[in-house]
Amino acid sequence: MKEFQRIGEMEYEYNADIGLSYASPVRGVWNIVHIGTLVPQAHQIYVCPTSCLRGVVLTTAEMGAMDRLSTITVGEDNILDGDMEEALQRGTERIIEALPERPRAMLIYTSCIHHFLAVNYQRVYRVLRETYPDIDFIDCYMDPIMRRTAPAVPSLWRQIHRLLTPTQPRRDQANLVGNCFRYGENCDLTALLTGAGVRVLDLNTCKTYDEFLTMAASPVNFTFHRTAVSAAKDMQVRLGQAWISMRPGYAYDEIDADLRTAAAFFGIEPPSPEEIAHQRAETERAVERTRALLGDTPVSVDYTAVDRPLELALYLLEHGFAVESVFVDVFTEDRAVFEALQTRAPGLKIYQSLGWNIRRMERGHPGKLVAIGQKSAYFNNTDFFVNIVENDGMYGYRGIRRLMALLAEASEAEKPMRELVQIKGWGCGCP
Amino acid sequence: MKRDYQTHVFTSTYTADVSGVCSALYELGGMSVLHDPSGCNSTYSTHDEPRWFDTDSLMYVSGLDEITAVMGDDAVLIRDVVAAARDLNPRFITLCGASIPHIIAFDFRGVAYLIERECGIPVLPVPTDGLKSYVSGVGLALTAWLERFADPAEFAAAPDNAVNLVGVTPLDFSINDNVRMLRAAFADAGFAVNCCMAMGDSFETMTHAFRARVNVVVSSAGRRAARWMKKQCGIPMVEGLPIGAAQTDALLGAVRATLSDGKDRAAWGEFGNTGRYTVPEGGILVIGEEVFAKSLANAINLLPAERRSGLTACPLWPDVDEGMPEEELIAAMRTARTVIADPLYRVVLRPRDGVQFIPFPHEAYSGRIFRAELPAFAGPDFSVEQLLSGR
Incomplete structure (x- = not known):
């Protein structure tokens, strides 16, 4: 088995999550601890065996946020005695009493083992809510055994937003949901909304718990990532908030259509034809500048950097870039994009980043290669790379132009790849 | 409850x-x-x-x-x-x-x-x-x-001065110079290090693990293997780590004695007492893996009293099943005069406790966070006195 396949020879139904799994040293993508820490004035409790606790505790320690997390270990005696509920309740009570400040909310994560032992944790939460009415308790899950049916990250985004309760709606604000990074100056949606006087709220910019709670008053939730879908659907039902999915791709017509949908919701003016033409022209110029700079330098893309690596590869190929490979473990993009790539670049290499054979891959590349994303940088062993994860707040024409600027910068200046890619949760405030 | x-x-x-x-x-x-x-x-x-x-x-x-x-x-x-x-x-x-x-x-x-x-x-x-x-x-x-790859029959032909170092992993020794210094401490004293289980040795070398006269258990992680080897052919064990000159002498002396009489020993004296020490108030508390904590505490106590401010050091180590119960840990740390422990323990101490904290990173506890600061502590050249001075 080779480390890569040519896209021209592949099936659309590709998923590398089969067989033994390898974990590369690349650690930039956020995990549930990083995401949970976004909730201001909240405290996280992880309830699981030692082997599971180790990762979350040291993630937190590396963030310098140990004051935001406590743990309750599941031991052999809990399994044998069947007292998981008591341990959870007693431990949470002790944590609350011992913390120097009362948290506004507690995110309590149970794990795989609780499912298998049928632990009645909802009863514990009910007791805790009655005992501590000033604290909002929310059940969260670190249960990778459910990853094929209920993956942990989408579940967490949903549970975090369950802290919001129905309130009087305000027509002048909107939520961006499910983002690790701020969608600001590199986002066309933010530009559209703020330009029309709509207040944009996102968990990752909330400074206080009260500010976060005001998200309940927004009439609409915008999402960019697939991992936010569960939260948006849940809020649709519970809070009656509308949901508009913004496709985080590179097709100009899709961008325009999504922005029109957003504008229509608020009854504001969508980007005019002149504005669209201006944005497109400016974007094309930025792309051409970067393309000229890179010339024939090979480019590699990976799924940790952008949500739509195949679409980005196609976009870059259509604009004359020498895209050589994509690192992706499952195809989640439209079949049309996949087929377009098969036609345009059948020799494009598709690498899976978690297959067992890639552990023994000869990491490196003959000559210079510029990577978009940490995994492609690591496996190609290049210091010329765009160091971003999860789109880094880029959307629309502004997002594409920002990406081009980063790509140009990456092509010209080396970065210490070895050090950077091993930092957990890139951009979360880790040293 | x-x-x-x-x-x-x-x-x-x-x-x-x-x-x-x-x-x-x-x-x-x-x-x-x-x-x-x-x-x-x-x-x-x-x-x-x-x-x-x-x-x-x-x-x-x-x-x-x-x-x-x-x-x-x-x-x-x-x-x-x-x-x-x-x-x-x-x-x-x-x-x-x-x-x-x-x-x-x-x-x-x-x-x-x-x-x-x-x-x-x-x-x-x-x-x-x-x-x-x-x-x-x-x-x-x-x-x-x-059990699968080594042959107990080889013990009969083991050289007289050959020892194994058992329980060596980066979790306790990291990847700084510790393992080299550990080997050197024995080699310089005239011992042949047969196997260092399992850093720096090949599959083939490890298959000859029984070609040793004594197993030196340098971490409690090596205890089970040493006990199993003893059961197979009677190879005795000595527990301890060489940390500083006096403790290195104590350990090497214990190994020589065991080579001579075949009895199990510990470098800190009594062998086989793996129960909890009572932590006295106002002493020097050493927190870490059991063999390390006992060895460092012993190394401190081997110093003349005036060079350790008249204080006695005592070890505290995590239980294999229960780890370090936090309430007991807090009580022990806050009543000590000095605590030597991984930096992540520091959070337990409040300014009003007036406890001196000496950081001693341990990879099995804080992972990679303080790896660059992890001291090379193995061998006679490590200065326990300097450690106590906080420099």
């Missing part, structure tokens, strides 16, 4: 048995398979394995999912391991597991047998459960490996 060892409001956790397994066998050319849904492998490779980036040793997670677990379908694991083994051709395969295999009574031995029959590569079943500390995992792994 039950004793609460589970709740940790402020403090971290020692790494688990599964990381211990992978760490112990990392350099021996095998393939470690962790039967678990996900997460343990990235935790190990990120926080517990400093060799991960620069080497291509094989360690994978099985990716157990709920249907496979509920149905008890071990054929999935067998198929996946065999497929990988055929591509990668490791010298051996190690099969360990975390909490879900444990509670569904996964048959480690049976599945190991079936995989081995299928691919013809030796498979070591190591029945970890993800609930215990790395000390358990290292011990189980080394023992399973020796």
Whole structure:
């Protein structure tokens, strides 16, 4: 088995999550601890065996946020005695009493083992809510055994937003949901909304718990990532908030259509034809500048950097870039994009980043290669790379132009790849 | 009410048995398979394995999912391991597991047998459960490996001055100069280091593990393997670490005595007392892995009283099952005069406690965070007095 396949020879139904799994040293993508820490004035409790606790505790320690997390270990005696509920309740009570400040909310994560032992944790939460009415308790899950049916990250985004309760709606604000990074100056949606006087709220910019709670008053939730879908659907039902999915791709017509949908919701003016033409022209110029700079330098893309690596590869190929490979473990993009790539670049290499054979891959590349994303940088062993994860707040024409600027910068200046890619949760405030 | 060892409001956790397994066998050319849904492998490779980036040793997670677990379908694991083994051709395969295999009574031995029959590569079943500390995992792994590949009959031909160093992993010794210095401490004293289990030794060297007269248990993680070897051929053990000149002399003296009379010993005196020490108020508290903590405490107590401010050092170490119960830990730390421990313990102390804290990073506790600050403590040249001065 080779480390890569040519896209021209592949099936659309590709998923590398089969067989033994390898974990590369690349650690930039956020995990549930990083995401949970976004909730201001909240405290996280992880309830699981030692082997599971180790990762979350040291993630937190590396963030310098140990004051935001406590743990309750599941031991052999809990399994044998069947007292998981008591341990959870007693431990949470002790944590609350011992913390120097009362948290506004507690995110309590149970794990795989609780499912298998049928632990009645909802009863514990009910007791805790009655005992501590000033604290909002929310059940969260670190249960990778459910990853094929209920993956942990989408579940967490949903549970975090369950802290919001129905309130009087305000027509002048909107939520961006499910983002690790701020969608600001590199986002066309933010530009559209703020330009029309709509207040944009996102968990990752909330400074206080009260500010976060005001998200309940927004009439609409915008999402960019697939991992936010569960939260948006849940809020649709519970809070009656509308949901508009913004496709985080590179097709100009899709961008325009999504922005029109957003504008229509608020009854504001969508980007005019002149504005669209201006944005497109400016974007094309930025792309051409970067393309000229890179010339024939090979480019590699990976799924940790952008949500739509195949679409980005196609976009870059259509604009004359020498895209050589994509690192992706499952195809989640439209079949049309996949087929377009098969036609345009059948020799494009598709690498899976978690297959067992890639552990023994000869990491490196003959000559210079510029990577978009940490995994492609690591496996190609290049210091010329765009160091971003999860789109880094880029959307629309502004997002594409920002990406081009980063790509140009990456092509010209080396970065210490070895050090950077091993930092957990890139951009979360880790040293 | 039950004793609460589970709740940790402020403090971290020692790494688990599964990381211990992978760490112990990392350099021996095998393939470690962790039967678990996900997460343990990235935790190990990120926080517990400093060799991960620069080497291509094989360690994978099985990716157990709920249907496979509920149905008890071990054929999935067998198929996946065999497929990988055929591509990668490791010298051996190690099969360990975390909490879900444990509670569904996964048959480690049976599945190991079936995989081995299928691919013809030796498979070591190591029945970890993800609930215990790395000390358990290292011990189980080394023992399973020796049981399979080493020949107790070789003990009869062991050279008179040959010793093994048992329980050596980066979890306790990191990848700074400690292991080299550890070997040197024995070599310089005229001993031949037969095996350093298991850093810096090859598969072949390890197969001759019984060609030694004494097992020096340098971490409690090596205790189980040493006990097993003793059971096989009577090879005696000495527990202790050479930390500073006096403690190194004490350890080497104990090894010489054991070479002479074949009795088990500990460098701090009484052998076999693994129970808790009573932590006196106002002393120097050394927190860490058991052999390390006892050795460093002994090294301090071997100093003349005036060079340790008249204080006595005592060790405190985590239990394999229960870790370091936080309430007991807090009580001990806040009544000490000086605490020597991993920097992540510092959070327990308040300014009003007036306790001097001397950081001593331990990879099995804080992972990679303080790796650059981890001292090379093995051998006679380490200055215990300088450590106490906080410099």
